[in-house]
Amino acid sequence: MEYSKLWLDYKRGECSGFDRIYYNSDDRCVVSAARELQSAIGEMSGIYPELAERRELTDENGIWLLCGKNDGKYYDLNMQSYKIEEKDGSIIVASYGAAGVLYGAFALIRKMRLGETELTEEKTPSNPLRMLNHWDNPDGSIERGYSGNSFFFKDGEIIINERTRDYARLIASVGINAVVINNVNVKDEALYFITDRYFGKIRGIADIFADYGIRLFLSANYASPIDIGPLDTADPCDERVREWWRNKAAEIYRALPDLGGFLIKADSEGRPGPFTYGRSQDAGANMLADALEEFGGIVIWRCFVYNCRQDWRDRKTDRAQACYDNFINSDAHFAPNVILQIKNGPVDFQVREPVNPLIGAMSFTNQMMEFQIAQEYTGQQRDLCYLIPYFKEILDFKMCRHPDCDTVADYVSGKAFGNRLCGVCAVTNTGNDYNWTGHDLAAANLYGFGRLAFDNDLSAEKIAGEWIEQTYGGNTLVMEIVSDMLMRSHAVYEKYTAPLGVGWMIEPADHYGPNPDGFEYSRWGTYHYADREGVGVDRTIAGTGYANQYAKPLAQMYGNVDSCPDNLLLFFHHLPYSHVLKNGKTMIQHIYDTHFEGVKDVREFIRLWRKLESVIDDGVYRRVKERLLMQLDNSVEWCDIINSYFYRKSGAKDEKGRRIY
Numbered sequence: 282m283e284y285s286k287l288w289l290d291y292k293r294g295e296c297s298g299f300d301r302i303y304y305n306s307d308d309r310c311v312v313s314a315a316r317e318l319q320s321a322i323g324e325m326s327g328i329y330p331e332l333a334e335r336r337e338l339t340d341e342n343g344i345w346l347l348c349g350k351n352d353g354k355y356y357d358l359n360m361q362s363y364k365i366e367e368k369d370g371s372i373i374v375a376s377y378g379a380a381g382v383l384y385g386a387f388a389l390i391r392k393m394r395l396g397e398t399e400l401t402e403e404k405t406p407s408n409p410l411r412m413l414n415h416w417d418n419p420d421g422s423i424e425r426g427y428s429g430n431s432f433f434f435k436d437g438e439i440i441i442n443e444r445t446r447d448y449a450r451l452i453a454s455v456g457i458n459a460v461v462i463n464n465v466n467v468k469d470e471a472l473y474f475i476t477d478r479y480f481g482k483i484r485g486i487a488d489i490f491a492d493y494g495i496r497l498f499l500s501a502n503y504a505s506p507i508d509i510g511p512l513d514t515a516d517p518c519d520e521r522v523r524e525w526w527r528n529k530a531a532e533i534y535r536a537l538p539d540l541g542g543f544l545i546k547a548d549s550e551g552r553p554g555p556f557t558y559g560r561s562q563d564a565g566a567n568m569l570a571d572a573l574e575e576f577g578g579i580v581i582w583r584c585f586v587y588n589c590r591q592d593w594r595d596r597k598t599d600r601a602q603a604c605y606d607n608f609i610n611s612d613a614h615f616a617p618n619v620i621l622q623i624k625n626g627p628v629d630f631q632v633r634e635p636v637n638p639l640i641g642a643m644s645f646t647n648q649m650m651e652f653q654i655a656q657e658y659t660g661q662q663r664d665l666c667y668l669i670p671y672f673k674e675i676l677d678f679k680m681c682r683h684p685d686c687d688t689v690a691d692y693v694s695g696k697a698f699g700n701r702l703c704g705v706c707a708v709t710n711t712g713n714d715y716n717w718t719g720h721d722l723a724a725a726n727l728y729g730f731g732r733l734a735f736d737n738d739l740s741a742e743k744i745a746g747e748w749i750e751q752t753y754g755g756n757t758l759v760m761e762i763v764s765d766m767l768m769r770s771h772a773v774y775e776k777y778t779a780p781l782g783v784g785w786m787i788e789p790a791d792h793y794g795p796n797p798d799g800f801e802y803s804r805w806g807t808y809h810y811a812d813r814e815g816v817g818v819d820r821t822i823a824g825t826g827y828a829n830q831y832a833k834p835l836a837q838m839y840g841n842v843d844s845c846p847d848n849l850l851l852f853f854h855h856l857p858y859s860h861v862l863k864n865g866k867t868m869i870q871h872i873y874d875t876h877f878e879g880v881k882d883v884r885e886f887i888r889l890w891r892k893l894e895s896v897i898d899d900g901v902y903r904r905v906k907e908r909l910l911m912q913l914d915n916s917v918e919w920c921d922i923i924n925s926y927f928y929r930k931s932g933a934k935d936e937k938g939r940r941i942y
């Protein structure tokens with residue numbers, strides 16, 4: 282096998298046999314559900330159950346897959362909910378919709394493998410949309426990809442093979458229901474994905490996805506009318522442009538009837554957009570939405586819109602403010618089939634950022650949260666960083682905008698304002714490496730994102746435990762050690778990199794490894810302002826004013842040094858090195874201590890991992906050990922450079938007299 286089965290690697294003995302699986306519908310998802318159960322049970326018990334179609338439930342014993350009307354809208358939560366029941370010696374998996382039956386079947390397989398004796402369960406997904414965004418390019422490269430090349434594209438061609446199906450199986454097993462297959466920076470051949478040059482192959486992928494309840498989306502280039510031609514403008518108010526998109530939509534949907542719609546990066550980092558023509562973001566989004574509406578398509582419009590040509594001398598312009606400022610006055614302006622896709626923080630997927638203040642601030646606009654499991658700024662799948670505890674913290678955070686339905690999860694799931702088109706997505710971390718994710722343990726982020734998106738109530742620890750047991754089996758030592766490492770890893774990464782929420786002390790070229798002033802005098806708007814007195818960005822009213830984008834209680838909390846949480850202190854304040862933190866340490870001492878501690882923690886990870894030699898599969902052991910050794914080098918580099926940097930700026934000695942250069 283050229284690639285790992287990840288958590289779908291069924292092991293003999295994980296369940297006992299069943300003779301029959303009955304199913305009542307020939308819908309492709311129900312058939313997939315039946316086949317998945319058949320092969321899972323077959324591989325685990327050694328006996329492959331027979332599949333039999335029955336229109337009605339009878340008293341024959343077996344596993345029953347029952348699909349109800351299946352006539353709801355695609356993102357209707359009822360169609361995706363399931364119920365598992367044990368009755369008179371049979372197990373019944375039922376749903377109104379075919380996708381729900383598939384999720385129920387995967388849930389049953391998971392329960393069997395985890396040895397759960399209580400099979401009865403009723404689940405409705407927390408989020409209507411649970412999406413993965415690929416930043417894969419047609420030449421096979423992946424922007425911010427750390428696990429090989431694309432398994433969708435190579436040399437301008439689309440690849441369809443067993444891996445395509447196995448990918449669909451993997452992600453459907455954790456409840457993903459939408460995938461954008463190409464990079465938001467739409468360039469080169471990708472410009473033509475919305476032309477008949479590529480329709481055939483894209484349809485091939487969409488069909489495989491459809492077997493697993495997954496909608497395929499495409500990133501489209503906002504300036505397609507020019508770049509594909511023949512127009513000389515992409516102005517959303519120009520009737521020729523509107524007509525171009527209407528015709529294009531009709532052409533696309535004739536060839537790709539199940540296309541979910543478009544993901545659009547506009548007016549950002551050199552990409553064209555409505556601002557190019559002096560038009561608003563909603564004018565641009567609605568023009569596309571209007572073209573797709575007739576076909577049930579949706580437009581996912583990214584809010585990552587900011588000026589990437591800033592002057593570092595100007596301390597008033599603040600990139601963190603851009604997202605909110607560019608969208609907040611457009612509430613109720615967006616068409617019902619537009620979803621705003623909002624990054625979890627206001628800047629860009631740093632290891633620690635406050636929650637994006639736009640979340641929950643627009644009550645008449647569909648919104649979804651954009652996370653990143655590709656570890657662009659969190660160790661690039663060389664360093665271990667299990668992101669689910671952090672995502673969970675974000676989803677549980679209260680925005681203080683609504684009396685009782687106020688968590689980030691409530692807003693992005695659509696619960697707070699009763700929107701239907703909402704949810705979560707993650708920039709994905711997969712590639713064509715044997716293990717899919719570069720670091721074997723980074724697959725926990727892929728698994729975990731899907732599980733958390735499906736069920737916001739799961740704890741990060743429970744998700745980690747499920748993943749470990751299904752991937753590596755239930756050995757107690759493996760369970761304990763891997764879970765401990767995963768659960769601590771985000772905090773450890775945070776310790777040895779940029780301190781106290783200040784971010785951006787990374788190498789500009791590839792975003793890996795330390796370079797404290799790498800972005801300091803650049804155009805990107807990401808500064809920390811360290812000098813000999815102190816460090817941090819004043820985002821209070823006296824500073825850039827960013828803190829005021831939050832509802833009052835949060836604006837006050839962040840705006841005040843005493844109430845601002847320490848882990849975000851330098852995101853919101855410029856403070857002297859002598860500032861005393863809530864833990865009683867001076868800021869400079871805290872920086873020294875956490876950096877030394879971070880390295881110590883990585884050494885501890887290595888010590889723990891060594892205990893798994895000959896306990897865990899050899900290949901896994903070797904690959905992870907290699908990555909941990911790389912992580913150790915990286916953490917030492919970070920520790921020495923950051924500590925020396927601040928020592929040289931501040932002249933403050935380490936109380937513990939450790940070596941700083």
Ligand code: GCV
Nearest residue numbers: 416424425465466546585629
């Ligand atoms: C796809 C960051 C990344 C870019 C990425 C961009 C985005 O700036 O470094 O590679 O582009 O975010 O989210 O669009």
